[in-house]
Amino acid sequence: xxxxxxxxxxxxxxxxxxxxxxxxxxxxxxxxxxxxxxxxxxxxxxxxxxxxxxxxxxxxxxxxxxx
Numbered sequence: 001x002x003x004x005x006x007x008x009x010x011x012x013x014x015x016x017x018x019x020x021x022x023x024x025x026x027x028x029x030x031x032x033x034x035x036x037x038x039x040x041x042x043x044x045x046x047x048x049x050x051x052x053x054x055x056x057x058x059x060x061x062x063x064x065x066x067x
Contacts, residue, residue: 015042 025038025045035041053059 022038025041028034028045029037029041034044050059054061
């Protein structure tokens with residue numbers, strides 16, 4: 001089943017990492033729990049870590065424009 005279209009505007013970034021990290025992301029993606037490929041898995045894990053930092057007060061929370 002295809003996932004729904006993202007309603008939030010996205011931008012592309014480029015991330016360089018080690019071969020070992022890429023292999024780990026690929027292995028995690030095989031479970032399907034974090035994503036279907038290394039890039040999806042990195043995205044999910046990054047969002048989880050940012051949420052943890054926000055919860056601990058170490059990163060700003062999201063800001064929403066006044067409507």
